[in-house]
Amino acid sequence: MNQILIIGFVWPEPNSSAAGSRMMQLISLFGAQNWKITFASPAAETEHMVNLENTNISKVTIELNNSSFDDFIKDQQPNIVMFDRFMIEEQFGWRVAKHCSNALKILNTEDLHSLRKTRQESFKKNKIFDNIDLLHNDIAKREIASIYRCDLSLIISDFEIKLLKKTFKVDENLLFYLPFLFDPITTETKKKWSEYKNRKHFITIGNFRHEPNWDSVLYLKEIIWPLIRKELPDETELHIYGSYPPPKATQLHNPNEKFHIKGWAKNATEVLSKARICLAPLRFGAGIKGKLAEAMLCGTPSITTPIGAEGMLDQESDWNGFVINDPSKFAKAAVKLYNNESLWQQSQQNGIEIINSRFQRKDFSKDFLDKITVIQNNLKEHRTKNFIGSMLQYHSMRSTEFLSRWIEEKNKA
Numbered sequence: 394m395n396q397i398l399i400i401g402f403v404w405p406e407p408n409s410s411a412a413g414s415r416m417m418q419l420i421s422l423f424g425a426q427n428w429k430i431t432f433a434s435p436a437a438e439t440e441h442m443v444n445l446e447n448t449n450i451s452k453v454t455i456e457l458n459n460s461s462f463d464d465f466i467k468d469q470q471p472n473i474v475m476f477d478r479f480m481i482e483e484q485f486g487w488r489v490a491k492h493c494s495n496a497l498k499i500l501n502t503e504d505l506h507s508l509r510k511t512r513q514e515s516f517k518k519n520k521i522f523d524n525i526d527l528l529h530n531d532i533a534k535r536e537i538a539s540i541y542r543c544d545l546s547l548i549i550s551d552f553e554i555k556l557l558k559k560t561f562k563v564d565e566n567l568l569f570y571l572p573f574l575f576d577p578i579t580t581e582t583k584k585k586w587s588e589y590k591n592r593k594h595f596i597t598i599g600n601f602r603h604e605p606n607w608d609s610v611l612y613l614k615e616i617i618w619p620l621i622r623k624e625l626p627d628e629t630e631l632h633i634y635g636s637y638p639p640p641k642a643t644q645l646h647n648p649n650e651k652f653h654i655k656g657w658a659k660n661a662t663e664v665l666s667k668a669r670i671c672l673a674p675l676r677f678g679a680g681i682k683g684k685l686a687e688a689m690l691c692g693t694p695s696i697t698t699p700i701g702a703e704g705m706l707d708q709e710s711d712w713n714g715f716v717i718n719d720p721s722k723f724a725k726a727a728v729k730l731y732n733n734e735s736l737w738q739q740s741q742q743n744g745i746e747i748i749n750s751r752f753q754r755k756d757f758s759k760d761f762l763d764k765i766t767v768i769q770n771n772l773k774e775h776r777t778k779n780f781i782g783s784m785l786q787y788h789s790m791r792s793t794e795f796l797s798r799w800i801e802e803k804n805k806a
Contacts, residue, residue, distance in 0.1 A: 395426070408657075420450065435454070471496055542785050553680070595621070598634040622650070
């Protein structure tokens, strides 16, 4: 039986973020194999975090830059360690390598942070994003180094797989495409959905701490929603849900403009299922957008941008609504979809086909588990072929180790 240690950047919050849902999907997959799972994190506990003990998972709070982790990992001796995001690998990877060298190291990227950050910088500078920009980004250098230091990295988007191979020339043996893992949408599932005539209003949802989400809320408030309101009855509203809304977000609440900041949704499925359309005008970002996948799982059509649909759409398939960049066209499409029942129903069907063709749990789980087994059985050979990873272990990982040791000694003073 495998014993896996997951080191989380944060404690999982499946009702707050796509990252939290993704983590619980992975935990569920490991648990189904009867693996012994320990989840450790240096993060502060939150009111929305899942109760891990209820799922028979050992929960441990650990400290950054503290040798107490050395004792912890030596005592645990897991044969698999999964780092949640590259920043966690930077902090704890060298300690795992030192005290648990034969453990298979997996990096769960969530999304490529360097891609998201570089796109954000380009957007704020009013500059057209180019993949080459990534090569000059310090976060990209750190993130790619982390990928090389691990035995396997989980990549959620096929767009990001291609980017890593073509732009960064990362060996495909170090990467594994693992998107969202869902059960199929069946006829019985569809029968439970509310019909078009029983739904009303627009919705957008997303963690306010996530910069792409906050930008999209401002974009809706300032530009897109006023254009939509001109064409629809006064009773039509936009509901904005998301965890951790700051004062600057709650101050946008304006019932007179039918712009409602609702805050955290205890049950995202419930609120999405009542809405007629989900709006996600994302102007930068990376990975797969949880809000759009969740909308499809609820039978709710959506309108988004190419950034929003990235990693979710085959060239030959149709979107669960519309994919548009221009704000004026975005608003017109929203009005058209809101008022046209037959178009709405076809968009809903497109969403079903996307979920059932691209994100099926059964299509990826076995291959992922088999990949883990193959690497475990050939770990020495696998690492020998990854010379760049060995080189980074020798040099740059040592620099993060010594920085960590310096902080630890400083904290003792």
